[in-house]
Amino acid sequence: MPAPRIGLWLIGARGGVASTAIVGLSALARGLAGDVGLVSSLPEFRHLPLAGWGDFLVAGHEIRSVRLVDEAARLVSQSHALAPELVAACREDLEAIDARVRPGTIVGTGPAIHRLAGPEIPTHESPRQAIARLQEDLQRFTAQHGLEHTIVVNVASTEPPVDASGLPDTWDALQDALDGPLAAILPASTLYAIAALDLGYSYINFTPSLGSAPAAIDDLARRRDTRHMGCDGKTGETLLKSTLAPMFRNRNLRVMSWVGHNIFGNLDGVVLSDPANKQAKIASKDHLLREILGYAPQTLVSIEYIESLGDWKTAWDHVHFQGFLGTPMTLQFIWQGCDSVLAAPLVLDLVRFTELAWRRGHTGRMTFLASFFKSPYGVSEQDFGRQFQMLQAWAAGAGGAGPAGPARPGK
Numbered sequence: 275m276p277a278p279r280i281g282l283w284l285i286g287a288r289g290g291v292a293s294t295a296i297v298g299l300s301a302l303a304r305g306l307a308g309d310v311g312l313v314s315s316l317p318e319f320r321h322l323p324l325a326g327w328g329d330f331l332v333a334g335h336e337i338r339s340v341r342l343v344d345e346a347a348r349l350v351s352q353s354h355a356l357a358p359e360l361v362a363a364c365r366e367d368l369e370a371i372d373a374r375v376r377p378g379t380i381v382g383t384g385p386a387i388h389r390l391a392g393p394e395i396p397t398h399e400s401p402r403q404a405i406a407r408l409q410e411d412l413q414r415f416t417a418q419h420g421l422e423h424t425i426v427v428n429v430a431s432t433e434p435p436v437d438a439s440g441l442p443d444t445w446d447a448l449q450d451a452l453d454g455p456l457a458a459i460l461p462a463s464t465l466y467a468i469a470a471l472d473l474g475y476s477y478i479n480f481t482p483s484l485g486s487a488p489a490a491i492d493d494l495a496r497r498r499d500t501r502h503m504g505c506d507g508k509t510g511e512t513l514l515k516s517t518l519a520p521m522f523r524n525r526n527l528r529v530m531s532w533v534g535h536n537i538f539g540n541l542d543g544v545v546l547s548d549p550a551n552k553q554a555k556i557a558s559k560d561h562l563l564r565e566i567l568g569y570a571p572q573t574l575v576s577i578e579y580i581e582s583l584g585d586w587k588t589a590w591d592h593v594h595f596q597g598f599l600g601t602p603m604t605l606q607f608i609w610q611g612c613d614s615v616l617a618a619p620l621v622l623d624l625v626r627f628t629e630l631a632w633r634r635g636h637t638g639r640m641t642f643l644a645s646f647f648k649s650p651y652g653v654s655e656q657d658f659g660r661q662f663q664m665l666q667a668w669a670a671g672a673g674g675a676g677p678a679g680p681a682r683p684g685k
């Protein structure tokens with residue numbers, strides 16, 4: 275097998291989504307897994323010169339003192355999400371990746387995430403110090419393995435929401451403010467984004483955390499000729515909302531209320547039990563209905579931690595709507611999805627599409643990836659079908675012959 279040429283750096287490298295993505299990538303590279311669930315394997319993307327599964331070398335940042343193999347084993351024994359023989363076949367890869375995982379930062383993450391951190395995680399570092407330390411890890415990994423480019427994906431725990439309205443719009447101004455009081459509001463997800471983008475690496479925010487959302491971070495990406503996108507992977511209940519709400523709209527059926535109750539029992543659920551962290555997720559799940567429908571029905575989103583469910587998330591949605599002559603009607607659905615198994619292939623798809631966007635020299639937000647996110651940066655379109663057409667249109671333009679090698683070797 276040829277040596278990997280692209281780094282995949284996972285923030286939250288030993289979490290549920292990361293562990294499943296790692297097992298999936300290893301299984302795909304070894305020819306042990308099929309491509310069900312992978313968007314990039316659909317016929318409309320087959321003409322694209324996408325990277326092969328063996329092209330990626332994985333490493334990352336993490337704050338918990340656990341072992342990747344144990345986390346993958348937990349997905350087998352507690353959640354029954356992965357086949358034991360698959361995890362066993364990938365064990366060697368998991369151990370090699372674990373050895374490359376470096377201590378992350380908990381700057382600006384709040385008490386629920388602080389409680390997860392092991393003793394090796396620095397408790398007092400300034401934003402500038404944290405960025406420098408993270409960059410050192412990223413650069414060493416990329417150089418040591420002779421990688422052409424590294425893609426950083428944030429799959430770490432959801433941080434509490436941040437009021438970023440006071441941040442300057444340009445990278446120059448934000449950089450100058452990094453040692454002042456303004457920088458104190460920057461959460462770890464944004465420090466990771468700065469660290470990656472400043473080096474010219476790509477950054478993807480799969481979480482609702484602030485990440486690369488601020489205009490100043492987008493400015494940084496453009497100045498470094500690199501790319502980013504987020505936020506919050508659209509994997510379950512919100513995927514259904516963004517598919518069903520356009521139907522109500524296009525039939526002129528008036529949605530009066532939409533209630534969604536979510537229960538699940540993985541580590542993400544533990545962190546989201548904290549009201550501050552939960553608020554970020556609820557905001558991300560709730561905004562799209564009024565954007566699709568053009569008016570604001572009464573909505574309620576609840577997220578509760580029920581330990582025995584493990585990685586299996588159940589969402590019960592009750593949609594009360596009005597038809598012709600004012601007649602009220604109801605749609606109810608129950609979605610029972612395995613959270614990590616829904617998310618992991620999307621992480622791999624995002625990485626493959628981002629790698630191609632890097633080779634094509636795309637800079638700034640990758641808006642064509644909107645269909646993967648609950649709150650896509652720079653995109654007001656929330657209809658899943660239309661968002662998917664944006665990806666198809668990009669693929670139609672990005673296919674065929676193009677530069678075979680990297681746009682900027684060494685980045």
Ligand code: NAD
Binds near residue numbers: 286288378428545616
């Ligand atoms: P998880 O709790 O299993 O994993 C998160 C990992 O991040 C943990 O290992 C934790 O120790 C680590 N971590 C926390 N803060 C960190 C930091 N500052 N630096 C480095 N590591 C850190 O959660 P998960 O189920 O894997 O989900 C990961 C993220 O993806 C969450 O934010 C979740 O909301 C988001 N997400 C998940 C899904 C899905 O699973 N279907 C969908 C959309 C978004």
